[in-house]
Amino acid sequence: MGSDTFTEYTGKFYYLLHPRPTIVVGTVCPNNRVNFMSASWNMPVSEEPPIIALAIGSEAYTRECLDYCGEASLNILSLEDAQLVYDLGSVSGRDVDKVSTFKLDLVDSITIRPPGLSRSLAIIESKVIGKYPAGEAFLYLLQVTKARVREGVADRFGFLFSKGVNIALHGSGRTFYGVGPRVLASRKGSS
Ligand SMILES: Cc1cc2nc3c(=O)[nH]c(=O)nc-3n(C[C@H](O)[C@H](O)[C@H](O)COP(=O)(O)O)c2cc1C
Structure with a gap:
Protein backbone atom coordinates (compact mmCIF):
# COMPACT_ATOMS: atom_id res chain seq x y z
CA MET A 1 0.00 0.00 0.00
CA GLY A 2 1.53 3.39 -0.99
CA SER A 3 1.81 6.33 1.40
CA ASP A 4 -0.38 8.41 -0.97
CA THR A 5 -3.42 6.43 0.21
CA PHE A 6 -3.30 8.30 3.53
CA THR A 7 -4.22 11.92 4.25
CA GLU A 8 -2.56 14.12 6.89
CA TYR A 9 -4.61 14.12 10.11
CA THR A 10 -2.10 14.87 12.87
CA GLY A 11 -3.86 18.06 14.01
CA PRO A 19 -16.22 7.73 19.47
CA ARG A 20 -15.56 7.11 23.12
CA PRO A 21 -17.75 6.18 26.06
CA THR A 22 -18.38 9.44 27.84
CA ILE A 23 -18.74 9.80 31.57
CA VAL A 24 -19.97 12.67 33.68
CA VAL A 25 -17.61 13.50 36.51
CA GLY A 26 -19.26 14.65 39.74
CA THR A 27 -17.21 16.57 42.31
CA VAL A 28 -17.60 18.85 45.30
CA CYS A 29 -16.01 22.21 44.59
CA PRO A 30 -14.30 25.03 46.49
CA ASN A 31 -17.45 27.15 45.98
CA ASN A 32 -19.31 24.48 48.01
CA ARG A 33 -21.34 23.38 45.02
CA VAL A 34 -21.60 19.94 43.58
CA ASN A 35 -20.48 20.08 39.94
CA PHE A 36 -20.73 17.74 36.96
CA MET A 37 -18.51 17.78 33.85
CA SER A 38 -18.52 15.49 30.82
CA ALA A 39 -15.29 13.64 30.06
CA SER A 40 -14.71 11.34 27.11
CA TRP A 41 -10.98 11.04 27.67
CA ASN A 42 -11.27 8.35 30.29
CA MET A 43 -10.01 4.79 30.47
CA PRO A 44 -9.63 1.84 32.84
CA VAL A 45 -5.95 1.18 33.60
CA SER A 46 -5.84 -1.45 36.34
CA GLU A 47 -8.12 -4.12 37.78
CA GLU A 48 -6.15 -4.81 40.97
CA PRO A 49 -6.33 -2.31 42.48
CA PRO A 50 -9.15 -0.90 40.31
CA ILE A 51 -7.91 2.33 38.72
CA ILE A 52 -9.34 4.66 36.08
CA ALA A 53 -7.46 7.48 34.31
CA LEU A 54 -9.07 10.79 33.37
CA ALA A 55 -7.55 13.58 31.30
CA ILE A 56 -8.88 16.85 32.67
CA GLY A 57 -8.02 20.15 31.00
CA SER A 58 -6.21 22.68 33.18
CA GLU A 59 -8.96 25.24 32.59
CA ALA A 60 -11.82 22.99 33.73
CA TYR A 61 -13.24 23.88 37.13
CA THR A 62 -13.42 20.13 37.73
CA ARG A 63 -9.63 20.11 37.96
CA GLU A 64 -9.81 22.48 40.94
CA CYS A 65 -12.71 20.51 42.39
CA LEU A 66 -10.81 17.22 42.12
CA ASP A 67 -7.84 18.81 43.87
CA TYR A 68 -10.18 20.24 46.52
CA CYS A 69 -12.26 17.17 47.39
CA GLY A 70 -10.07 14.33 46.09
CA GLU A 71 -13.10 12.28 45.07
CA ALA A 72 -15.38 11.88 42.07
CA SER A 73 -18.52 10.10 41.01
CA LEU A 74 -18.21 8.83 37.44
CA ASN A 75 -21.65 8.67 35.88
CA ILE A 76 -22.43 6.67 32.76
CA LEU A 77 -25.48 8.05 31.01
CA SER A 78 -27.78 6.65 28.36
CA LEU A 79 -27.53 7.74 24.73
CA GLU A 80 -30.97 9.31 25.35
CA ASP A 81 -29.18 11.80 27.61
CA ALA A 82 -26.71 12.92 24.91
CA GLN A 83 -28.04 16.49 25.06
CA LEU A 84 -27.44 16.63 28.81
CA VAL A 85 -23.95 15.16 28.37
CA TYR A 86 -23.23 17.87 25.82
CA ASP A 87 -24.67 20.62 28.04
CA LEU A 88 -22.67 19.54 31.11
CA GLY A 89 -19.56 19.69 28.95
CA SER A 90 -20.32 23.12 27.51
CA VAL A 91 -20.58 25.38 30.56
CA SER A 92 -18.36 25.69 33.61
CA GLY A 93 -19.32 25.16 37.21
CA ARG A 94 -17.20 28.22 37.87
CA ASP A 95 -19.94 30.29 36.21
CA VAL A 96 -23.16 28.36 36.75
CA ASP A 97 -24.70 25.99 39.23
CA LYS A 98 -25.21 23.07 36.84
CA VAL A 99 -27.30 21.11 39.36
CA SER A 100 -30.03 23.77 39.44
CA THR A 101 -29.59 24.96 35.84
CA PHE A 102 -30.10 21.47 34.44
CA LYS A 103 -32.47 20.34 37.22
CA LEU A 104 -30.30 17.37 38.07
CA ASP A 105 -31.63 14.73 40.45
CA LEU A 106 -28.85 13.43 42.65
CA VAL A 107 -28.26 10.15 44.43
CA ASP A 108 -26.09 9.84 47.53
CA SER A 109 -22.82 8.02 47.13
CA ILE A 110 -21.79 5.34 49.61
CA THR A 111 -18.01 5.79 49.87
CA ILE A 112 -17.41 9.39 48.75
CA ARG A 113 -18.87 12.87 49.23
CA PRO A 114 -19.78 13.80 45.63
CA PRO A 115 -23.22 12.43 44.79
CA GLY A 116 -24.09 10.69 41.53
CA LEU A 117 -26.71 11.52 38.91
CA SER A 118 -29.85 9.51 39.58
CA ARG A 119 -30.56 9.08 35.83
CA SER A 120 -27.23 7.20 35.38
CA LEU A 121 -27.11 3.68 33.99
CA ALA A 122 -24.11 3.10 36.25
CA ILE A 123 -22.17 5.08 38.83
CA ILE A 124 -18.55 4.52 39.79
CA GLU A 125 -17.32 6.08 43.03
CA SER A 126 -13.63 6.92 43.10
CA LYS A 127 -10.82 8.63 44.99
CA VAL A 128 -7.89 10.52 43.47
CA ILE A 129 -4.60 8.65 43.97
CA GLY A 130 -2.39 10.42 41.44
CA LYS A 131 -2.10 13.50 39.26
CA TYR A 132 0.37 14.00 36.42
CA PRO A 133 0.84 17.00 34.10
CA ALA A 134 0.21 16.07 30.46
CA GLY A 135 0.26 18.92 27.95
CA GLU A 136 -2.68 21.27 28.50
CA ALA A 137 -4.31 18.69 30.74
CA PHE A 138 -3.67 16.72 33.90
CA LEU A 139 -3.95 12.98 33.98
CA TYR A 140 -5.77 11.92 37.14
CA LEU A 141 -5.63 8.40 38.46
CA LEU A 142 -8.73 7.47 40.42
CA GLN A 143 -9.13 4.37 42.50
CA VAL A 144 -12.57 2.80 42.31
CA THR A 145 -14.18 2.46 45.74
CA LYS A 146 -17.63 1.31 44.58
CA ALA A 147 -19.43 0.65 41.29
CA ARG A 148 -23.18 0.21 40.92
CA VAL A 149 -25.41 -0.43 37.91
CA ARG A 150 -29.11 0.28 37.45
CA GLU A 151 -31.12 -2.89 37.74
CA GLY A 152 -31.63 -4.65 34.41
CA VAL A 153 -29.09 -2.68 32.34
CA ALA A 154 -26.04 -4.93 32.70
CA ASP A 155 -24.98 -8.50 33.32
CA ARG A 156 -21.51 -9.85 34.15
CA PHE A 157 -20.37 -9.19 30.56
CA GLY A 158 -21.35 -5.51 30.67
CA PHE A 159 -24.23 -3.40 29.41
CA LEU A 160 -27.14 -5.24 27.77
CA PHE A 161 -26.93 -3.55 24.38
CA SER A 162 -28.93 -6.37 22.78
CA LYS A 163 -31.81 -5.48 25.12
CA GLY A 164 -32.08 -1.85 24.06
CA VAL A 165 -29.61 -0.35 26.54
CA ASN A 166 -27.26 2.16 24.95
CA ILE A 167 -24.62 4.54 26.21
CA ALA A 168 -23.50 7.91 24.91
CA LEU A 169 -20.34 7.65 22.82
CA HIS A 170 -18.82 11.02 21.99
CA GLY A 171 -17.90 11.48 18.33
CA SER A 172 -16.82 15.12 17.96
CA GLY A 173 -18.40 18.44 18.86
CA ARG A 174 -22.16 17.89 19.24
CA THR A 175 -22.09 14.46 17.64
CA PHE A 176 -22.80 11.34 19.66
CA TYR A 177 -23.17 7.71 18.65
CA GLY A 178 -24.67 4.65 20.21
CA VAL A 179 -23.12 1.20 20.26
CA GLY A 180 -23.65 -0.56 16.92
CA PRO A 181 -23.82 -4.21 15.83
CA ARG A 182 -22.27 -6.93 17.93
CA VAL A 183 -19.38 -8.88 16.42
CA LEU A 184 -18.16 -12.03 18.10
CA ALA A 185 -14.53 -12.95 17.37
CA SER A 186 -13.50 -16.61 17.18
CA ARG A 187 -11.67 -18.18 20.09
CA LYS A 188 -7.91 -17.65 19.98
CA GLY A 189 -6.35 -19.95 17.42
CA SER A 190 -9.60 -21.17 15.83
CA SER A 191 -9.73 -18.73 12.87
C1 LIG B 1 -18.92 15.07 25.27
C2 LIG B 1 -17.84 15.89 25.92
C3 LIG B 1 -16.69 15.26 26.37
C4 LIG B 1 -15.68 16.02 26.99
N1 LIG B 1 -14.55 15.39 27.43
C5 LIG B 1 -13.62 16.08 28.11
C6 LIG B 1 -12.50 15.43 28.68
O1 LIG B 1 -12.33 14.20 28.61
N2 LIG B 1 -11.59 16.18 29.35
C7 LIG B 1 -11.73 17.55 29.49
O2 LIG B 1 -10.88 18.20 30.12
N3 LIG B 1 -12.79 18.19 28.96
C8 LIG B 1 -13.75 17.49 28.30
N4 LIG B 1 -14.84 18.14 27.80
C9 LIG B 1 -14.99 19.57 28.04
C10 LIG B 1 -15.48 19.87 29.48
O3 LIG B 1 -16.57 19.03 29.83
C11 LIG B 1 -15.90 21.34 29.57
O4 LIG B 1 -14.73 22.13 29.46
C12 LIG B 1 -16.70 21.69 30.80
O5 LIG B 1 -17.33 22.93 30.60
C13 LIG B 1 -15.86 21.75 32.06
O6 LIG B 1 -16.73 21.98 33.13
P1 LIG B 1 -16.24 22.52 34.54
O7 LIG B 1 -15.51 23.85 34.28
O8 LIG B 1 -17.51 22.71 35.32
O9 LIG B 1 -15.33 21.51 35.10
C14 LIG B 1 -15.84 17.41 27.15
C15 LIG B 1 -17.00 18.04 26.67
C16 LIG B 1 -17.98 17.27 26.06
C17 LIG B 1 -19.22 17.97 25.56
Missing part, protein backbone atom coordinates in the same frame (compact mmCIF):
# COMPACT_ATOMS: atom_id res chain seq x y z
CA LYS A 12 -7.00 16.14 14.91
CA PHE A 13 -5.37 12.79 15.77
CA TYR A 14 -7.67 12.35 18.76
CA TYR A 15 -10.77 12.10 16.57
CA LEU A 16 -9.23 8.89 15.27
CA LEU A 17 -9.69 7.54 18.80
CA HIS A 18 -13.38 8.51 18.96
Whole structure:
Protein backbone atom coordinates (compact mmCIF):
# COMPACT_ATOMS: atom_id res chain seq x y z
CA MET A 1 0.00 0.00 0.00
CA GLY A 2 1.53 3.39 -0.99
CA SER A 3 1.81 6.33 1.40
CA ASP A 4 -0.38 8.41 -0.97
CA THR A 5 -3.42 6.43 0.21
CA PHE A 6 -3.30 8.30 3.53
CA THR A 7 -4.22 11.92 4.25
CA GLU A 8 -2.56 14.12 6.89
CA TYR A 9 -4.61 14.12 10.11
CA THR A 10 -2.10 14.87 12.87
CA GLY A 11 -3.86 18.06 14.01
CA LYS A 12 -7.00 16.14 14.91
CA PHE A 13 -5.37 12.79 15.77
CA TYR A 14 -7.67 12.35 18.76
CA TYR A 15 -10.77 12.10 16.57
CA LEU A 16 -9.23 8.89 15.27
CA LEU A 17 -9.69 7.54 18.80
CA HIS A 18 -13.38 8.51 18.96
CA PRO A 19 -16.22 7.73 19.47
CA ARG A 20 -15.56 7.11 23.12
CA PRO A 21 -17.75 6.18 26.06
CA THR A 22 -18.38 9.44 27.84
CA ILE A 23 -18.74 9.80 31.57
CA VAL A 24 -19.97 12.67 33.68
CA VAL A 25 -17.61 13.50 36.51
CA GLY A 26 -19.26 14.65 39.74
CA THR A 27 -17.21 16.57 42.31
CA VAL A 28 -17.60 18.85 45.30
CA CYS A 29 -16.01 22.21 44.59
CA PRO A 30 -14.30 25.03 46.49
CA ASN A 31 -17.45 27.15 45.98
CA ASN A 32 -19.31 24.48 48.01
CA ARG A 33 -21.34 23.38 45.02
CA VAL A 34 -21.60 19.94 43.58
CA ASN A 35 -20.48 20.08 39.94
CA PHE A 36 -20.73 17.74 36.96
CA MET A 37 -18.51 17.78 33.85
CA SER A 38 -18.52 15.49 30.82
CA ALA A 39 -15.29 13.64 30.06
CA SER A 40 -14.71 11.34 27.11
CA TRP A 41 -10.98 11.04 27.67
CA ASN A 42 -11.27 8.35 30.29
CA MET A 43 -10.01 4.79 30.47
CA PRO A 44 -9.63 1.84 32.84
CA VAL A 45 -5.95 1.18 33.60
CA SER A 46 -5.84 -1.45 36.34
CA GLU A 47 -8.12 -4.12 37.78
CA GLU A 48 -6.15 -4.81 40.97
CA PRO A 49 -6.33 -2.31 42.48
CA PRO A 50 -9.15 -0.90 40.31
CA ILE A 51 -7.91 2.33 38.72
CA ILE A 52 -9.34 4.66 36.08
CA ALA A 53 -7.46 7.48 34.31
CA LEU A 54 -9.07 10.79 33.37
CA ALA A 55 -7.55 13.58 31.30
CA ILE A 56 -8.88 16.85 32.67
CA GLY A 57 -8.02 20.15 31.00
CA SER A 58 -6.21 22.68 33.18
CA GLU A 59 -8.96 25.24 32.59
CA ALA A 60 -11.82 22.99 33.73
CA TYR A 61 -13.24 23.88 37.13
CA THR A 62 -13.42 20.13 37.73
CA ARG A 63 -9.63 20.11 37.96
CA GLU A 64 -9.81 22.48 40.94
CA CYS A 65 -12.71 20.51 42.39
CA LEU A 66 -10.81 17.22 42.12
CA ASP A 67 -7.84 18.81 43.87
CA TYR A 68 -10.18 20.24 46.52
CA CYS A 69 -12.26 17.17 47.39
CA GLY A 70 -10.07 14.33 46.09
CA GLU A 71 -13.10 12.28 45.07
CA ALA A 72 -15.38 11.88 42.07
CA SER A 73 -18.52 10.10 41.01
CA LEU A 74 -18.21 8.83 37.44
CA ASN A 75 -21.65 8.67 35.88
CA ILE A 76 -22.43 6.67 32.76
CA LEU A 77 -25.48 8.05 31.01
CA SER A 78 -27.78 6.65 28.36
CA LEU A 79 -27.53 7.74 24.73
CA GLU A 80 -30.97 9.31 25.35
CA ASP A 81 -29.18 11.80 27.61
CA ALA A 82 -26.71 12.92 24.91
CA GLN A 83 -28.04 16.49 25.06
CA LEU A 84 -27.44 16.63 28.81
CA VAL A 85 -23.95 15.16 28.37
CA TYR A 86 -23.23 17.87 25.82
CA ASP A 87 -24.67 20.62 28.04
CA LEU A 88 -22.67 19.54 31.11
CA GLY A 89 -19.56 19.69 28.95
CA SER A 90 -20.32 23.12 27.51
CA VAL A 91 -20.58 25.38 30.56
CA SER A 92 -18.36 25.69 33.61
CA GLY A 93 -19.32 25.16 37.21
CA ARG A 94 -17.20 28.22 37.87
CA ASP A 95 -19.94 30.29 36.21
CA VAL A 96 -23.16 28.36 36.75
CA ASP A 97 -24.70 25.99 39.23
CA LYS A 98 -25.21 23.07 36.84
CA VAL A 99 -27.30 21.11 39.36
CA SER A 100 -30.03 23.77 39.44
CA THR A 101 -29.59 24.96 35.84
CA PHE A 102 -30.10 21.47 34.44
CA LYS A 103 -32.47 20.34 37.22
CA LEU A 104 -30.30 17.37 38.07
CA ASP A 105 -31.63 14.73 40.45
CA LEU A 106 -28.85 13.43 42.65
CA VAL A 107 -28.26 10.15 44.43
CA ASP A 108 -26.09 9.84 47.53
CA SER A 109 -22.82 8.02 47.13
CA ILE A 110 -21.79 5.34 49.61
CA THR A 111 -18.01 5.79 49.87
CA ILE A 112 -17.41 9.39 48.75
CA ARG A 113 -18.87 12.87 49.23
CA PRO A 114 -19.78 13.80 45.63
CA PRO A 115 -23.22 12.43 44.79
CA GLY A 116 -24.09 10.69 41.53
CA LEU A 117 -26.71 11.52 38.91
CA SER A 118 -29.85 9.51 39.58
CA ARG A 119 -30.56 9.08 35.83
CA SER A 120 -27.23 7.20 35.38
CA LEU A 121 -27.11 3.68 33.99
CA ALA A 122 -24.11 3.10 36.25
CA ILE A 123 -22.17 5.08 38.83
CA ILE A 124 -18.55 4.52 39.79
CA GLU A 125 -17.32 6.08 43.03
CA SER A 126 -13.63 6.92 43.10
CA LYS A 127 -10.82 8.63 44.99
CA VAL A 128 -7.89 10.52 43.47
CA ILE A 129 -4.60 8.65 43.97
CA GLY A 130 -2.39 10.42 41.44
CA LYS A 131 -2.10 13.50 39.26
CA TYR A 132 0.37 14.00 36.42
CA PRO A 133 0.84 17.00 34.10
CA ALA A 134 0.21 16.07 30.46
CA GLY A 135 0.26 18.92 27.95
CA GLU A 136 -2.68 21.27 28.50
CA ALA A 137 -4.31 18.69 30.74
CA PHE A 138 -3.67 16.72 33.90
CA LEU A 139 -3.95 12.98 33.98
CA TYR A 140 -5.77 11.92 37.14
CA LEU A 141 -5.63 8.40 38.46
CA LEU A 142 -8.73 7.47 40.42
CA GLN A 143 -9.13 4.37 42.50
CA VAL A 144 -12.57 2.80 42.31
CA THR A 145 -14.18 2.46 45.74
CA LYS A 146 -17.63 1.31 44.58
CA ALA A 147 -19.43 0.65 41.29
CA ARG A 148 -23.18 0.21 40.92
CA VAL A 149 -25.41 -0.43 37.91
CA ARG A 150 -29.11 0.28 37.45
CA GLU A 151 -31.12 -2.89 37.74
CA GLY A 152 -31.63 -4.65 34.41
CA VAL A 153 -29.09 -2.68 32.34
CA ALA A 154 -26.04 -4.93 32.70
CA ASP A 155 -24.98 -8.50 33.32
CA ARG A 156 -21.51 -9.85 34.15
CA PHE A 157 -20.37 -9.19 30.56
CA GLY A 158 -21.35 -5.51 30.67
CA PHE A 159 -24.23 -3.40 29.41
CA LEU A 160 -27.14 -5.24 27.77
CA PHE A 161 -26.93 -3.55 24.38
CA SER A 162 -28.93 -6.37 22.78
CA LYS A 163 -31.81 -5.48 25.12
CA GLY A 164 -32.08 -1.85 24.06
CA VAL A 165 -29.61 -0.35 26.54
CA ASN A 166 -27.26 2.16 24.95
CA ILE A 167 -24.62 4.54 26.21
CA ALA A 168 -23.50 7.91 24.91
CA LEU A 169 -20.34 7.65 22.82
CA HIS A 170 -18.82 11.02 21.99
CA GLY A 171 -17.90 11.48 18.33
CA SER A 172 -16.82 15.12 17.96
CA GLY A 173 -18.40 18.44 18.86
CA ARG A 174 -22.16 17.89 19.24
CA THR A 175 -22.09 14.46 17.64
CA PHE A 176 -22.80 11.34 19.66
CA TYR A 177 -23.17 7.71 18.65
CA GLY A 178 -24.67 4.65 20.21
CA VAL A 179 -23.12 1.20 20.26
CA GLY A 180 -23.65 -0.56 16.92
CA PRO A 181 -23.82 -4.21 15.83
CA ARG A 182 -22.27 -6.93 17.93
CA VAL A 183 -19.38 -8.88 16.42
CA LEU A 184 -18.16 -12.03 18.10
CA ALA A 185 -14.53 -12.95 17.37
CA SER A 186 -13.50 -16.61 17.18
CA ARG A 187 -11.67 -18.18 20.09
CA LYS A 188 -7.91 -17.65 19.98
CA GLY A 189 -6.35 -19.95 17.42
CA SER A 190 -9.60 -21.17 15.83
CA SER A 191 -9.73 -18.73 12.87
C1 LIG B 1 -18.92 15.07 25.27
C2 LIG B 1 -17.84 15.89 25.92
C3 LIG B 1 -16.69 15.26 26.37
C4 LIG B 1 -15.68 16.02 26.99
N1 LIG B 1 -14.55 15.39 27.43
C5 LIG B 1 -13.62 16.08 28.11
C6 LIG B 1 -12.50 15.43 28.68
O1 LIG B 1 -12.33 14.20 28.61
N2 LIG B 1 -11.59 16.18 29.35
C7 LIG B 1 -11.73 17.55 29.49
O2 LIG B 1 -10.88 18.20 30.12
N3 LIG B 1 -12.79 18.19 28.96
C8 LIG B 1 -13.75 17.49 28.30
N4 LIG B 1 -14.84 18.14 27.80
C9 LIG B 1 -14.99 19.57 28.04
C10 LIG B 1 -15.48 19.87 29.48
O3 LIG B 1 -16.57 19.03 29.83
C11 LIG B 1 -15.90 21.34 29.57
O4 LIG B 1 -14.73 22.13 29.46
C12 LIG B 1 -16.70 21.69 30.80
O5 LIG B 1 -17.33 22.93 30.60
C13 LIG B 1 -15.86 21.75 32.06
O6 LIG B 1 -16.73 21.98 33.13
P1 LIG B 1 -16.24 22.52 34.54
O7 LIG B 1 -15.51 23.85 34.28
O8 LIG B 1 -17.51 22.71 35.32
O9 LIG B 1 -15.33 21.51 35.10
C14 LIG B 1 -15.84 17.41 27.15
C15 LIG B 1 -17.00 18.04 26.67
C16 LIG B 1 -17.98 17.27 26.06
C17 LIG B 1 -19.22 17.97 25.56
